[in-house]
Amino acid sequence: MSVPAPPELLAGPFRGSAAVRRGLLTARQLRHRSWRRLFPDVYVHAELPVTHLLRVQAAAVLRPDAVVTGASAAVLWGVDLAGPEDDVEVTLPPGSHPVRVSGLRVRREPIPDQSLCRRRGVRTTTPEATTVSVARHLPLDDAVAAIDQMVVSGKVDLEPVRAAARELTGRGCRRVREASALADGLAESPQETHLRLLLVRSDLPVPVAQFRVRHGTVFVARVDFGWPDRRLAVEYDGTWHAEPGQFREDRRRLNRIQAAGWRVFFVTAADLHRPADLLARLGAALSR
Numbered sequence: 001m002s003v004p005a006p007p008e009l010l011a012g013p014f015r016g017s018a019a020v021r022r023g024l025l026t027a028r029q030l031r032h033r034s035w036r037r038l039f040p041d042v043y044v045h046a047e048l049p050v051t052h053l054l055r056v057q058a059a060a061v062l063r064p065d066a067v068v069t070g071a072s073a074a075v076l077w078g079v080d081l082a083g084p085e086d087d088v089e090v091t092l093p094p095g096s097h098p099v100r101v102s103g104l105r106v107r108r109e110p111i112p113d114q115s116l117c118r119r120r121g122v123r124t125t126t127p128e129a130t131t132v133s134v135a136r137h138l139p140l141d142d143a144v145a146a147i148d149q150m151v152v153s154g155k156v157d158l159e160p161v162r163a164a165a166r167e168l169t170g171r172g173c174r175r176v177r178e179a180s181a182l183a184d185g186l187a188e189s190p191q192e193t194h195l196r197l198l199l200v201r202s203d204l205p206v207p208v209a210q211f212r213v214r215h216g217t218v219f220v221a222r223v224d225f226g227w228p229d230r231r232l233a234v235e236y237d238g239t240w241h242a243e244p245g246q247f248r249e250d251r252r253r254l255n256r257i258q259a260a261g262w263r264v265f266f267v268t269a270a271d272l273h274r275p276a277d278l279l280a281r282l283g284a285a286l287s288r
Contacts, residue, residue, distance in 0.1 A: 005034060005045055013058035016043045039101060052082045053120075059088040059104060060122040066090035067111055067123045070137060073130040074146070076119045077155045081134060081146055127156035128164045135165075135179045136172030143179035145193035151185030158185040186210045192224055192236050195267055199225065199234075202279050204286065207234065215260035221253050223264070230286055233257060237266045 006024045016037075019025045025035075035043045036050070038058040048054060052075045056068055070089035071082040082088075087105040099106045115129035125133060131150040135143035151158050158180070165173070165180040186209045187193040200206055211226030212219060213233065223233035257264055265285050271278045 010045050010048075012048070013038060013042050013044050013054070013061045015061060016041050019043075039103060050084050052080070052084050052086060052088070055084070055088050055103065057120070057122060059090055062101070063090060063092075063099070063104075064123070066092055066106075067116065067125065069107065069111070069125055069130070070105075070133050071146075073119075073124045074134055074150060076122060076124050077127055077130060077150075077153070079149050079153045079155065081149065128160050131156055131161045132164045132168060132176055135176045136168070138175075138179075140175055140179055140182075141194055141197055142190075143175060144182045144197060145187070145190035147179055147183040148185055148187040148193045149190065151183065152188060158183060184209060188224075189236065191269060191272065194272055195234070195236055196225065198272070198275055198279070199282075204279065204283055213257055213260055213262055215256075220256045220260045223257070223262075226262075227286065231262045232285060233262050233264045234282070235264055235266050237268050 006019075009019060009024060016025075016030050016035075020027055020030060029035075030043065034046050036046045036048075037043050038050070038055055039062045042058045042062050044050075044054065044058065052072065056072050056076060059066070059072075060068065067090060068076060068088070069091040071086070072089045074081040087103055089105045089107065091107045091109060091111060092099065094108050094110060096108060111125065111129070115125050117124060117126050124130070127150065131147055134146045134150070138146060147158075147161060150156050151161070161183075162177075162180045165176045168176055182197065183193075184196070187196060196209060205227060207225035207227050209225055211223050211228065211233070213221050213223055213226065224236050225234040226232070254264060263285070265282060267278065
C-alpha cells in the first residue's frame with residue numbers, strides 16, 4: 001500500500017525530522033520507498049528525478065549556513081558543469097566546525113559579501129565569482145572550457161570574469177588568469193574548447209571560431225571553426241547529432257555548406273585522443 005504524499009513535501013527536499021514533528025509523516029512512513037534520502041535527515045519524494053540541482057537544494061536544506069560554490073553553483077545558474085552523481089560543493093567560513101557528509105565537498109575559505117547572492121532560494125555566489133571559483137580548482141584546459149560554458153550561457157560576460165581573475169589572490173590565481181585569457185566564450189561544448197586550444201597551439205593557421213559561411217550575400221551556416229581563405233570548415237561531431245531527426249537536418253546543412261564551395265572536416269571525441277594524427281590530417285586538408 002502506497003504512502004499518501006502530503007502536497008507540501010512533493011516540491012523538493014525537506015527535513016525528515018521536521019516533517020515528523022509537524023505530523024506530516026510518521027517515522028515509519030518516512031522509511032517507505034515513497035521517499036528517498038539524499039543526505040542525513042534530508043528527503044525527497046521518490047518520483048522526483050535526482051539531478052545535481054536537486055542535490056544542491058538538498059544540501060542547502062542540510063546546511064543552510066553554507067554557500068553553494070564551484071561547479072554546483074554553476075548548475076544553479078543553469079550551466080551543467082556537474083552531474084547527478086558528483087559531490088555538491090559548499091563553502092563554510094574558515095574555522096567552522098568540520099563537516100564530513102557523503103556526497104558533500106566542503107571548502108573553508110572567506111567569500112566577500114559582494115560575491116554572495118541567492119539563486120533559486122539557495123545561498124550561492126554571483127556568476128562572476130562562480131566562474132572564477134570553478135576555474136581555480138580545475139586543470140588549465142578544463143578551466144578554459146568551464147569559463148567558455150559560463151560565458152556562452154549568457155549568465156556572465158568574459159571581461160568581468162577576466163577582471164575578477166586579475167583581482168584574485170591565493171591558490172590557483174595564476175591558472176584562473178591564464179584560463180580567462182585563453183577563453184573566448186564562443187564554444188558551445190567543452191569538446192569544442194579543447195579542439196580550439198589544440199588548434200591554436202599547433203603550427204596550423206589559426207582558424208576563426210564560430211565562422212558564418214555565406215553563399216554570396218546569403219547566410220548558409222555557422223561552423224565551429226573556419227579558414228575562409230581555404231574555404232575549409234571544421235565541425236565537432238558530438239553525440240547530439242544522433243538525436244531523432246537531426247541526421248536529416250545535418251545532411252541538408254552539409255549540402256548547403258558544400259554548395260557554397262566549402263569543404264567540411266569532421267572531428268570526433270576519438271580524434272581528440274589522437275591529437276598528432278588529427279593535426280596531420282587537418283594540415284593535409286589545408287594544403288589541398
